Amino acid sequence: MKLRVFSALMTVWVVLLTACSGNTATPGTASPTADASAQPSAETAADYKLVTEGKLTYGVAATYPPFEYMADEQYTGFDIEFMEAIARELGLEVEIVAMNFDGLIPALQGKRIDLINSAMFVTEARAAQVDFIKYMGIGRSIVVPKGNKLGIASMNDLSGKTVAVTRGAIEEVYVTEFNAELKAEGKTEIDILALPTANDAVLATENGRAEAFLHSSPGAAYLLKEREGVFEIAQTMESGTQIGIAVNKGETALAGAIEEAVKTLVEKGIYHQLMAKYNLPAEMSLFNR
Numbered sequence: 002m003k004l005r006v007f008s009a010l011m012t013v014w015v016v017l018l019t020a021c022s023g024n025t026a027t028p029g030t031a032s033p034t035a036d037a038s039a040q041p042s043a044e045t046a047a048d049y050k051l052v053t054e055g056k057l058t059y060g061v062a063a064t065y066p067p068f069e070y071m072a073d074e075q076y077t078g079f080d081i082e083f084m085e086a087i088a089r090e091l092g093l094e095v096e097i098v099a100m101n102f103d104g105l106i107p108a109l110q111g112k113r114i115d116l117i118n119s120a121m122f123v124t125e126a127r128a129a130q131v132d133f134i135k136y137m138g139i140g141r142s143i144v145v146p147k148g149n150k151l152g153i154a155s156m157n158d159l160s161g162k163t164v165a166v167t168r169g170a171i172e173e174v175y176v177t178e179f180n181a182e183l184k185a186e187g188k189t190e191i192d193i194l195a196l197p198t199a200n201d202a203v204l205a206t207e208n209g210r211a212e213a214f215l216h217s218s219p220g221a222a223y224l225l226k227e228r229e230g231v232f233e234i235a236q237t238m239e240s241g242t243q244i245g246i247a248v249n250k251g252e253t254a255l256a257g258a259i260e261e262a263v264k265t266l267v268e269k270g271i272y273h274q275l276m277a278k279y280n281l282p283a284e285m286s287l288f289n290r
Contacts (some may be wrong), residue, residue, distance in 0.1 A: 004189070017086055023134060029277075030134045048255075048258075049252060049254040051093075051115050052096075052115050053096055055093060055094060056088075056094045056096045057084065057088045057094070057095050057096070058113075058114050058115045059084060059095065059096070059097065059098065059115060059116045059118040060098050060099075060100055060104075060105045061081075061098070061099055061105075061118055062099070062100060062102035062105065062119050062198065063076055063078075063097075063099055064069030064102075064198035064199050065078075065119070065120050065167075065217075065220060066223045066224070066227070067079055067219060067220070067223045067280065068080045068119070068120035068219075068220070068279075069081055069119060069120065076097055076099075079276070079278075079281060080118050080120055081117065081276075083136075083266070083272070084118045086245075086262075086266050086271055086275075087241050087259060087263065089273060090261075090262035090266065091267055101168075101198065102119065102167055102169050102170055103168050103197075105121070105247075106130055106131060106247070107128070108183055109131060109248070109249055110130070112249070114254040116248045117246065117247035120217070120244050121244055121245060121247055122139070122170065122171035122242050122244055123135060123237070123242065123244065123245050124171060124174060126174070127247070129246040131248065131249060132248050132250055132252065132253075132256055132258055133246065133247055134246045134248070134259050134260050134263060135243045135244070135245040135287060136245060136246065136272075137243065137244050137285050137286065137287055138241075138242070138243050138244075138284075138287055139218060139219065139240065139242050139285060140218030140238060140239055140240050140242075140285075141172070141216075141217065141218060141237070141240040141242070142215070142217070142222075142233050142234050142237045142238070143159070143214075143234070143235040143236045143237075143238075144203075144206065144214050144215070144221050144233070144234055144237075145206070145212065145213045145232065145235045146174055146207065146232060147231055147232060147233050149233055149235055153212070153213055153235045154236055155235075156179055156236075156238075158252075159191045159212070159213060160189050160190070161190075162192065162211075162212040162213065163191075163194050163211045163212055164176055164191050164192070164193060164194065164195060164213050164214060165194045165195075165202035165205040165210055165211035165213070165215075166196070166202060166214065166215050167195070167196065167198060167199045167201075168196060168197055169195075170199075171242060172214075173182055173193065173218070174196050175215065176193050176215065177193065179191065180193070194210065194211050199220065200217075202216075203224065203228075206232070207232075215238070218237050219280070219282070221237070222234075222280065226280075239267040243287065267288045271274040272286070273286065
């Protein structure tokens, strides 16, 4: 009798254990350590198709501190941590695809990546190719070797000089547009030295191939801290430029999900905490505290 009762109790226990087992979980459910509130609904997740299920695959040119760069063979910077936080809000992981800056939009349009997360400046030309989720404003600085022997104080002083820029970045566009103004005024145009990465532009100026290079205001401030005594800022200009995360045209569901995640991170204070961590001036924020 006792044996039959024991067997019956064991059967009930096994049934309950099976019902509660993780083996019944469906793909995409939260891991034991995940915040369940950060998981997207099935309807939301079905609205957009990712390159790799369960991951946000993004393109980055990791040569642009303090936004994205390599430290101890690891990707780091504001954008890297910001995207990790966005992915967590969506219940996803991240997959980084590194490439030169001028290859980012072709990679996105070719659907090799889900989005671009690389401090991409928003321009009319780019906005015609991709959609942006804007998250920060930015200025522009002229950086010269320490001592500024040429006395450069403005863009006009760069007339007839060689200026290094990152190929395909907003600085190249800006100098090209400024050259049109110089030409219209009968002045000598700037010799643009377009290079694959921001680091290349820095080295070109340091070794004398260029008299100056253009950099974002936070990037220039970071450089002066990292390379103390090597460079100085000749002028910082208010550019009215914004940077954003880029998705393919028409990817409204994915864009909407990212935009909502960004708003949540602002509300939680994570956005401004990351700005402070990477010494980004508070006035660059597009969001009120």
